[in-house]
Amino acid sequence: MMIDSVTSQRQNILAKRVRALGVTSLDRHPQLPEVPTIAEAAGLPGFEVLTWCGVFAPKGTPRSVVERLNAEINKAIAAPDVVEALKQLGIKTAGGAPEVLADLFKSETERWQKLIVEHRLNANQ
Known part of the structure; x- marks a missing residue:
């Protein structure tokens, strides 16, 4: 499996x-x-594991650079030919503000950290 x-x-x-x-x-x-x-x-109501990706910049990157990268990436992934090509691969695009990705990253980290702690999981199991 x-x-x-x-x-x-x-x-x-x-x-x-x-x-x-x-x-x-x-x-x-x-x-x-x-x-x-x-x-x-x-029979596991609410079961969900997402596949997602994002573009990250080093800590301390000037906000103006982050905003410019964000705008250009959002524009690129909204282009009809890109949307269609990714759709053919089964990928749904979702752009947004940098804070949206930061929130997703935080919530996913907290979710998986909780699971790891609750079940005492480690990389050597």
Whole structure:
């Protein structure tokens, strides 16, 4: 068993080289509507594990530089050809202010840290 992104495994799933047990999002994936969510398949309401990425700058980067990078990246990922190309890969773009990414990073860090502490997980298990 493995957990991987729809983006990297979609072709294997469609070719039946691997069997998808579920997707880790709250909703079924639009490119694999027949694959249930883990919440549905395992009876785990609210189960969600996100795949996300962001662009980070070193601490102390001038705010004007961060804002310029943010504006250009948001413009690039909103371009219709980019949106369509990423959609074909199963990727949904979501730009926003730097604070949106900072909030996501903080909430994901807190969520996983809590799980690690509660279950006494470590890298050597």
